[in-house]
Amino acid sequence: MPYIKIELTREGVSREQKQALIKGVTNLMTDVLNKDPQLTHVVIQEIELDDWGFAGEQVSVLREKGITADKK
Amino acid sequence: MPYIKIELTREGVSREQKQALIKGVTNLMTDVLNKDPQLTHVVIQEIELDDWGFAGEQVSVLREKGITADKK
Amino acid sequence: MPYIKIELTREGVSREQKQALIKGVTNLMTDVLNKDPQLTHVVIQEIELDDWGFAGEQVSVLREKGITADKK
Amino acid sequence: MPYIKIELTREGVSREQKQALIKGVTNLMTDVLNKDPQLTHVVIQEIELDDWGFAGEQVSVLREKGITADKK
Amino acid sequence: MPYIKIELTREGVSREQKQALIKGVTNLMTDVLNKDPQLTHVVIQEIELDDWGFAGEQVSVLREKGITADKK
Amino acid sequence: MPYIKIELTREGVSREQKQALIKGVTNLMTDVLNKDPQLTHVVIQEIELDDWGFAGEQVSVLREKGITADKK
Numbered sequence: 001m002p003y004i005k006i007e008l009t010r011e012g013v014s015r016e017q018k019q020a021l022i023k024g025v026t027n028l029m030t031d032v033l034n035k036d037p038q039l040t041h042v043v044i045q046e047i048e049l050d051d052w053g054f055a056g057e058q059v060s061v062l063r064e065k066g067i068t069a070d071k072k
Numbered sequence: 073m074p075y076i077k078i079e080l081t082r083e084g085v086s087r088e089q090k091q092a093l094i095k096g097v098t099n100l101m102t103d104v105l106n107k108d109p110q111l112t113h114v115v116i117q118e119i120e121l122d123d124w125g126f127a128g129e130q131v132s133v134l135r136e137k138g139i140t141a142d143k144k
Numbered sequence: 145m146p147y148i149k150i151e152l153t154r155e156g157v158s159r160e161q162k163q164a165l166i167k168g169v170t171n172l173m174t175d176v177l178n179k180d181p182q183l184t185h186v187v188i189q190e191i192e193l194d195d196w197g198f199a200g201e202q203v204s205v206l207r208e209k210g211i212t213a214d215k216k
Numbered sequence: 217m218p219y220i221k222i223e224l225t226r227e228g229v230s231r232e233q234k235q236a237l238i239k240g241v242t243n244l245m246t247d248v249l250n251k252d253p254q255l256t257h258v259v260i261q262e263i264e265l266d267d268w269g270f271a272g273e274q275v276s277v278l279r280e281k282g283i284t285a286d287k288k
Numbered sequence: 289m290p291y292i293k294i295e296l297t298r299e300g301v302s303r304e305q306k307q308a309l310i311k312g313v314t315n316l317m318t319d320v321l322n323k324d325p326q327l328t329h330v331v332i333q334e335i336e337l338d339d340w341g342f343a344g345e346q347v348s349v350l351r352e353k354g355i356t357a358d359k360k
Numbered sequence: 361m362p363y364i365k366i367e368l369t370r371e372g373v374s375r376e377q378k379q380a381l382i383k384g385v386t387n388l389m390t391d392v393l394n395k396d397p398q399l400t401h402v403v404i405q406e407i408e409l410d411d412w413g414f415a416g417e418q419v420s421v422l423r424e425k426g427i428t429a430d431k432k
Contacts, residue, residue, distance in 0.1 A: 001185060001296070001297050001340055001342055001347060001357050002294060002295065002296050003147055003185060003187070003294075003295045004292065004293065004294050004295070005292070005293045005295075006290060006291075006292050007259060007290065007291045007292070007293075008289070008290050008321070009289050013321065015122050015130075015132075017320050017321060018122055018123060018125075018130065019125075019129075019130055019133075020316075020320045021125075021316060021320055021321075022125030022128060022129070022130060023125075023128050023129075024312075024316040024319075024320065025125070025313065025316065026125060026127070026128035027128065028308075028309060028312040028313065028316070030359050031312075032305050032308045032309055032312065033296070033301065033305060033309075034358050034359050035357055035358070035359060036357055036358060036359045036360065037127040037128050037359070038126075038127050039342070039357045040125075040126075040127065040128070041124070041125065041126055041145060041147060041185065042124070042125035042126075043079060043119055043123060043124055043125075043147070044119075044122075044123040044124075044125075045119070045123065046123070047259055047260075047261070050231050050234055050260075051234060051259060051260040051261065051262070052257070052258070052259055052260075052289055053235075053237075053238030053239075053241070053242060053256075053257065053258035053259075053260075054254075054256075054257055054258075054289055054327070055242070055253040055254050055256065056238060056239050056242035056243065056253050056256070057235075057238070057239075058231075058234065058235055058238060059289060060231075061235075069289050069323055069324055069327045070322050070323070070324060071318050071322050071323060071324045071325070072324065073152070073153050073196055073198055073203060073213050073401060074150060074151065074152050075150075075151045075363055075401060075403070076148065076149065076150050076151070077148070077149045077151075078146060078147075078148050079146065079147045079148070079149075080145070080146050080177070081145050085177065087266050087274075087276075089176050089177060090266055090267060090269075090274065091269075091273075091274055091277075092172075092176045093172060093176055093177075093269075094269030094272060094273070094274060095269075095272050095273075096168075096172040096175075096176065097169065097172065097269070098269060098271070098272035099272065100164075100165060100168040100169065100172070102215050103168075104161050104164045104165055104168065105152070105157065105161060105165075106214050106215050107213055107214070107215060108213055108214060108215045108216065109215070109271040109272050110270075110271050111198070111213045112269075112270075112271065112272070113268070113269065113270055113361060113363060113401065114268070114269035114270075115223060115263055115267060115268055115269075115363070116263075116266075116267040116268075116269075117263070117267065118267070124145055126145055126183070131145060141145050141179055141180055141183045142178050142179070142180060143174050143178050143179060143180045143181070144180065151403060159338050159346075159348075162338055162339060162346065163341075163345075163346055163349075165341075166341030166344060166345070166346060167341075167344050167345075169341070170341060170343070170344035171344065181343040181344050182342075182343050184341075184342075184343065184344070185340070185341065185342055186340070186341035186342075187295060187335055187339060187340055187341075188335075188338075188339040188340075188341075189335070189339065190339070191403055191404075191405070194375050194378055194404075195378060195403060195404040195405065195406070196401070196402070196403055196404075197378075197379075197381075197382030197383075197385070197386060197400075197401065197402035197403070197404075198398075198400075198401055198402075199386070199397040199398050199400065200382060200383050200386035200387065200397050200400070201379075201382070201383075202375075202378065202379055202382060204375075205379075217329060217368070217369050217412055217414055217419060217429050218366060218367065218368050219291055219329060219331070219366075219367045220364065220365070220366050220367070221364070221365045221367075222362060222363075222364050223362065223363045223364070223365075224361070224362050224393070225361050229393065233392050233393060236388075236392045237388060237392055237393075240384075240388040240391075240392065241385065241388065244380075244381060244384040244385065244388070246431050247384075248377050248380045248381055248384065249368070249373065249377060249381075250430050250431050251429055251430070251431060252429055252430060252431045252432065253431070255414070255429045257289060257291060257329065259291070268361055270361055270399070275361060285361050285395055285396055285399045286394050286395070286396060287390050287394050287395060287396045287397070288396065303410050303418075303420075306410055306411060306418065307413075307417075307418055307421075309413075310413030310416060310417070310418060311413075311416050311417075313413070314413060314415070314416035315416065325415040325416050326414075326415050328413075328414075328415065328416070329412070329413065329414055330412070330413035330414075331367060331407055331411060331412055331413075332407075332410075332411040332412075332413075333407070333411065334411070
């Protein structure tokens with residue numbers, strides 16, 4: 001009975017990317033824990049950039065400064 | 073001190089239905105646990121159909137296939 | 145696809161009371177929203193009294209002062 | 217590694233107030249627990265008034281009755 | 289800035305399986321969304337079988353009946 | 361009606377530190393948003409080091425390597 005909540009900043013995540021996240025997390029539960037996918041629920045929650053704080057700053061402010069969450 | 077979070081797919085839940093959920097959950101806390109309603113908070117969060125995954129699929133895709141969450 | 149999280153202070157909730165909460169919340173989802181119980185998951189999380197704060201005080205401190213969460 | 221979620225009713229919280237919440241919570245983690253701010257994430261989630269229930273009533277109904285959450 | 293919460297029934301998940309979940313979810317965030325792993329936090333929460341309800345029943349009761357969450 | 365959840369790695373947080381977190385967050389809600397403390401609930405959840413992942417690694421592994429979450 002896994003339930004997985006994914007919280008992300010809202011920065012243009014596409015429908016296809018969401019599907020890939022859902023499929024990937026569900027498969028992981030089966031691969032690692034042998035969980036029946038019929039019992040796995042995944043919820044994605046996008047958070048506005050003003051509403052996520054990192055290191056004491058709003059992500060909207062970090063983005064204005066050119067600081068991203070991209071892998072280098 | 074109960075706090076209850078209800079996550080639902082966003083599919084036309086009315087204001088009256090939300091009120092019925094809030095009232096019902098709050099009463100349940102009093103009936104089962106004798107909790108003071110003044111200490112019970114209930115939060116409803118509706119999730120877009122692209123953002124809820126079940127069995128590895130987006131609920132939006134399941135609905136397009138005619139698969140619902142209705143009780144048979 | 146409802147998912148419901150119930151957070152409670154850990155103060156002697158019995159297995160039977162937990163079952164009553166699960167049954168009651170699941171029935172509510174069916175009664176109000178016509179949801180299939182096979183798609184309803186309920187998670188109960190008990191919180192230690194030192195870990196729940198109300199009005200700026202730990203519940204453990206409130207209980208020592210004789211302040212309960214009981215319905216009057 | 218603190219993660220903090222702040223859930224609030226959506227009632228005109230400004231960008232500056234959100235920044236003050238993020239800064240304040242992050243500083244608190246450093247002051248009380250000596251946590252590196254680079255490891256502290258804060259997420260604010262605003263909840264519609266129809267979606268928050270208190271004492272068995274929707275907050276939207278309480279507000280119509282003139283009942284606020286303001287400190288007296 | 290992804291934060292992922294994985295809720296599971298407590299049924300003998302090993303340290304190695306937890307590591308595989310954390311690694312897998314973090315990699316997924318990089319593969320699908322190009323997220324910097326230094327900004328990805330994953331939290332696993334194991335739930336006692338009495339505290340998870342599915343289809344109106346405690347999972348502890350389902351397990352006593354021989355009903356598992358295993359993939360067939 | 362604020363509800364705040366603080367998730368922390370379980371690494372010797374004392375009762376006094378928890379009280380300071382609860383008091384500090386509650387005061388912040390009053391200072392920034394003028395919220396009545398009687399409507400502010402704070403829940404602290406400590407997470408085992410095997411159950412928190414950062415940058416794809418369990419925090420228990422990071423700690424064995426001497427990597428802390430302390431402010432430098």
